[in-house]
Amino acid sequence: MKCVKYLLFCFNFIFWICGLALIVVGVIVQVSLHKTFLIRDASASAAPIFIIGVGVLIFFIAFFGCCGAWKENYCMVTTFAVLLSLIILAEIAAAVLGYVYRNKLSVIVQDSLNEMISNYQNSTTEFRDAVDKLQEGWKCCGVNSSLDWKGFSIDGNTVPDSCCVNVTKGCGKGTMTDARKVHQQGCHDVLEAFLKKNIQWVIVAALVIAFLQILGIVFSCLLMRSIRSGYEVM
Numbered sequence: 001m002k003c004v005k006y007l008l009f010c011f012n013f014i015f016w017i018c019g020l021a022l023i024v025v026g027v028i029v030q031v032s033l034h035k036t037f038l039i040r041d042a043s044a045s046a047a048p049i050f051i052i053g054v055g056v057l058i059f060f061i062a063f064f065g066c067c068g069a070w071k072e073n074y075c076m077v078t079t080f081a082v083l084l085s086l087i088i089l090a091e092i093a094a095a096v097l098g099y100v101y102r103n104k105l106s107v108i109v110q111d112s113l114n115e116m117i118s119n120y121q122n123s124t125t126e127f128r129d130a131v132d133k134l135q136e137g138w139k140c141c142g143v144n145s146s147l148d149w150k151g152f153s154i155d156g157n158t159v160p161d162s163c164c165v166n167v168t169k170g171c172g173k174g175t176m177t178d179a180r181k182v183h184q185q186g187c188h189d190v191l192e193a194f195l196k197k198n199i200q201w202v203i204v205a206a207l208v209i210a211f212l213q214i215l216g217i218v219f220s221c222l223l224m225r226s227i228r229s230g231y232e233v234m
Contacts, residue, residue, distance in 0.1 A: 004226060008069040008077075008219040015216060016062035018209050022055030025202075050094055051202075057087060058209075065216065074227045081220035088213050091206065109192050113143040120160070121152070132162035135187060138194075139165075144186035146176050 030048035061083050068076030116131055135141055141163035142148030149159040157176045163183055164171040175181040 004219055004222045005069050005072060008216070008223055009066055011212065011216050011219055012062045012065040012069060015212055016059060016066070018212065019055045019058030019060075019062055022051050022058060022209075024055075025205075026050075026052035026055055054087065054091065054094075057083075061087070065220070069223060072223070072227055074224060077220050077224050077227065081217050081224070084213055084217055084220070088210060088217075091210060095203075095206070106188075106192055109188055109195070110143065113187055113191075117143060117148055132160060135160065135162040135183075136167055138187060138190045139183050140185050140187035140190045141183040142186050143188050146182050146184050146186075148186065149176065 026048045029051065061080060064076065064083075065080040067073070068080050116134075120128060120131055141159055146159050146163055149163070150156050152158055152160065153173075155174065157174050159172040159176050159182055161167055161169060161172045164175070165181055165183060171181065177184075
């Protein structure tokens with residue numbers, strides 16, 4: 001019983017750290033989507049908000065589990081096991097929904113980038129700087145290609161300087177289709193590939209956490225059984 005008690009306590013400490021990590025990851029993803037990538041679609045916030053919510057729940061449930069294991073309280077350990085089971089069910093439901101709506105990621109990125117180009121000239125300096133950093137940092141231009149900037153100037157052949165291979169003042173003037181001076185690849189494919197790659201890491205992290213959660217339920221059941229046996233002996 002002592003062994004199971006300390007195993008459950010150590011597990012909950014690790015689980016508590018995982019909950020804290022999920023909160024941090026959720027916040028980073030939320031900020032990246034809406035600031036770095038300028039994605040304004042409200043539905044894009046569903047995943048990071050869910051991650052933050054699960055992280056907060058895990059954070060408090062792990063603390064609850066630590067107290068129950070340390071005090072060997074049957075009621076607290078049982079409550080911990082039930083809540084942990086509910087979280088696993090919620091994560092399974094979220095994983096299914098994420099798989100069903102996985103193709104919407106491309107649409108969200110496409111719409112956000114189209115909005116980025118259409119609002120570029122009439123937006124704030126901060127917005128334009130963010131767009132320029134996006135294109136310069138990811139070495140891309142426009143949504144699907146540099147041709148998406150045709151409405152940027154009167155001559156129809158100029159792109160923002162951030163599209164240039166070597167960024168200098170005025171380098172984008174009259175060089176829209178010049179592959180030697182301007183990046184021809186659009187930002188859509190680059191960003192979509194990046195987001196899909198990071199989603200894979202999120203899935204790996206979720207599987208690790210799910211494994212830890214199952215271990216937590218097993219340890220909880222063992223401790224509950226030991227505590228109940230102790231009550232029966234008394």
